[in-house]
Amino acid sequence: MAVVRISGEDRVLEGPDDMTLLWALRDLAGLTGTKYGCGVGLCGACTVHVDGVAERSCMLTIADVAGKEVTTIEGLSPTGDHPVQAAWRELNVPQCGFCQAGQIMQAASLLAAKPNPTDQEILSEMEGNVCRCGCYERIVAAVRLAATGS
Known part of the structure; x- marks a missing residue:
């Protein structure tokens, strides 16, 4: 379990520390805009921002992002105006x-x-x-x- 700031909101992700960020976002936070593609960091479908930098969420764990700012496609611009x-x-x-x-x-x-x-x-x-x-x-x-x- 970890507290992660996701798209400007502190969230408690109640999963094991080694759960990938991709599945934590989709299954625990309900943010399904981040997609599963290859699962090994090669395709980029799961790209999110971690502290402002593009990262493959399938290659990160909940523990990796504890205390960090994660921005998903849903949080890039809630109105779609980016x-x-x-x-x-x-x-x-x-x-x-x-x-x-x-x-x-x-x-x-x-x-x-x-x-x-x-x-x-x-x-x-x-x-x-x-x-x-x-x-x-x-x-x-x-x-x-x-x-x-x-």
Whole structure:
């Protein structure tokens, strides 16, 4: 059991310390926007922010995040107005949509650290997030739009 600040709210996660953050978010906190993809940190579907940095929630435990700030897709912008979310909608990025929460969280972390990245920096940072539908060109365009407004 641990107290974790999730999207601005202190929550007690009453699971074993070695339970993955992914399952704690989904099963204990009821936040199902974070998706299970591969379970080994390779696909990025489960990406959340831990103290402002993109992390794979399937690779972290409850104990790893005790006392830290975890932001999920639900908490990125409760109204869906984050610039990355707005760019995703404007450019109709998703096809099936399964990976999109992780993609958006990765992109938001990138832009928080580097507000005006080059296309190569976007590609490099987003490389670990897999889109089975191949929406990569739209993803890069949306990150660029969120960064520059054009």
